[in-house]
Amino acid sequence: MADLVGGGATGVAFDLLMQAVLDVTIKIAGFNSELDHLKSTLISIKPFIDDIEKLNRVLNWRQQGAEALANLFREGEKLIRKCMEIRWWNAIKKYSHAKKLEKYEASLLWFFQINVQVELSRDGKTVAVGVKVLEEKMDKIISTQDNGRSVNSNGFSGWCGVPGVPDFVVGLDAQLQELKGMLLKDGVPIVVLSAPGGCGKTTMAKLLCNDDEIKGIYGNNIFFQTVSRAPNLQLMVQKVFQSIKNQQVPIFQSDEDAIYQLEQLFLQQVGQAPILLVLDDMWSGSESLIDQFLLPIHGYKILVTSRFVFPQFEWTYKLNMLNHQDAMTLFHHHAFKDGICTVQKHLVEEVVRGCSGSPLALTVVGRSLYRQPQVNWISTVQNWSQGQSIYDTNMVLLSRLKTSLDALDGMEVLKNCFLDLGLFPEDQRIPVAALKDMWVELYNLDEGGMYTLIYLHELSNRNLVNLTLVRKDDQDANDYCKEHFVMQHDLLRELAVHQSSQGSIEGRERLIVEINGNAFPEWLTDRNHQPINVRILSITTG
Known part of the structure; x- marks a missing residue:
């Protein structure tokens, strides 16, 4: 494995490839389906790349062969950047290039499934020997302790x-x-x-x-x-x-x-x-x-x-999210040298508010903006205000938080119920009765609301929603639905919106339209756009 992924060059090439996907997805709509699919593949590979590079630095394993993977990433970056050179009206060239993107993703998957498996088999024996030696050394260290436990200054026991x-x-x-x-x-x-x-x-x-x-x-x-x-x-x-x-x-x-x-x-x-x-x-x-x-x-x-x-x-x-003051303190620590602000304070306020008190988001976003010029901060704030998701440019944050959603794989109705919550405006109480009416039609749930309550309780137990639980013992399910509400944390709502927005507009099940003033989405006014066959439409007008 170490042959394939070694040194910082591979990580840099991977980051450039991911950035190309993000840039082209934002600017060019014609290849969104293929690029979204490729982005999902890259997200699944990213943690693997990070972990292997860390191991390489610690173990100093052999480095030959790393360039092969780096070259594969560079090839993908060039291919994706070429999307911007293809005119929207050139259907033949668009079709041909889309096939190249699909072929590239297939070659990337093949590389990891075949080449990497071979390397794993070869290096597994080396790892096993190394672990055996390490265990023997640890046994000797532990056996020399007088207090019955091997404890060092860092608290390791x-x-x-x-x-x-x-x-x-x-x-x-x-x-x-x-x-x-x-x-x-x-x-x-x-x-x-x-x-x-x-x-x-x-x-x-x-x-x-x-x-x-x-x-x-x-x-x-x-x-x-x-x-x-x-x-x-x-x-x-x-x-x-x-x-x-x-x-x-x-x-x-x-x-x-x-x-x-x-x-x-x-x-x-x-x-x-x-x-x-x-x-x-x-x-x-x-x-x-x-x-x-x-x-x-x-x-x-x-x-x-x-x-x-x-x-x-x-x-x-x-455990609660951080309040605004503590969130600012944590963000300053990660975003600025010695925690000293070097950009306009209102930009910091906007970014911190966008992190919604999540320590992980504050840390990841803060590190991504560390030592960046003020224009990058302005761009981040503008992109977020115009509807770009925090997850679009923070793959680490997406991969960490998406695991809670991935845990719903195999429970399609429950997963769809979570995604439906992103249709409602942020920071608003969602009437359980409204969800019941939707889900009766969409998923054929019972009209009495029993299964609506079951699904909401399950989402609550997974910390994906906050469900009001103040009810009288003599209330039936229907009364309960009329009187109670659901709220969702901003980052979880944004995760639902982000996942619902993957793929081409024509192929989505949910369509979320946010209109600020007279700024309508381009696809909404494009008369040449293909028919849209969504099941749910959400329109927010500021």
Whole structure:
């Protein structure tokens, strides 16, 4: 793998290719379908490119062959830029070039599916040897410790050690105290820290584990595990064994055996001391894992972080977005050297408002504007005010937040219900009754509104909407729909709008028209435009 992706040249070539796609998509409408499809492919590749480049820098693996992939990206950039040279009336040339774009995307996919798989197979053996050596070295380091746990100055502790906190954190002090109070309350075995993606859940968990009071209570008995999308319980238990001195990892016969062995380990090695297990980034569908890890040991507690809400667990702390003052502070840290503003303040205000209090968005957008001239700031503000999405130029932000939407794959009606919410104006309460009327017609839901409520509750449990839950016990579903409302965070609404706007206008299911003054979209007044067969039309007039 390292042969194919090495050094910064590949990353630069990839970024130039992505920028070409974005530039041409904005300026030329004739190839939107092909470019949108290619953009989706590039977004899926981007995290892979970033991770491999990081590994290359750390491991200093061989670099030959990296130029092959960089050249493929450069070839794509040139091909895409040529779209701008083709006149709109030249249908034959447009058709021919569209086929070239499709062929290029196919070659890109082929490269990753064939060439990369070969490299993975070859380099896998090298990685396996390296991991074996690393494990042996770690075993020696752990075995030399006198305190039973291998802890360094950065807070690393064995295989389940507590990670260090980020170098700059703002706006979480009050919420940290509230979360800590909930966790330390008697009779609370499990606390779920829940919020949409990018709100700082993992950062909050790290702050909690590094808090002096928490460390004073739990000492070295804090086990921090990041949970994968497809968690392996036995592997997670193995990591706990590896974190405790002189513990040989047993071979587990089953998940039940692994949990039994973990309980015995805690009773024998930790005794009566309190224990805190952190399960970071738990996904929907893995809730049973939490129950399995809940052991009948006095003083044992579990903290779960998740972008989902798990109603079966009583104690849930919902993390809030940053207020405007804290958002400004965080943004200044990432956007300016030493946090000192070097552009007009009103531009900073506009950009920060566009990030809607999301720590992830403030960080990503701030870094993208770092050391940029003021004209770039002006362009960003103007583009956003004219309807361009924050996701169009921030692929990292899109890839991180889109995972919540990707989790709805296979649940098409639920996914469509989320996308439909983008049809309504931002910062407005959406009547549940209006959604019920729409979804009865679109998805053949029951007229009584029961399934509308079921879908809205599911979206709420996934932190994709805020659903008003104030209702009387004697209200039926129909009364409930008439009296209650839904609201959606700005970044999630913009994600719904962005996803609904992919592909050619003629092929969309939803069409969102935003009219500011007399500024009508060009396609709306183009008499030569092809017929549009959308199912839902949303018109906003300022």
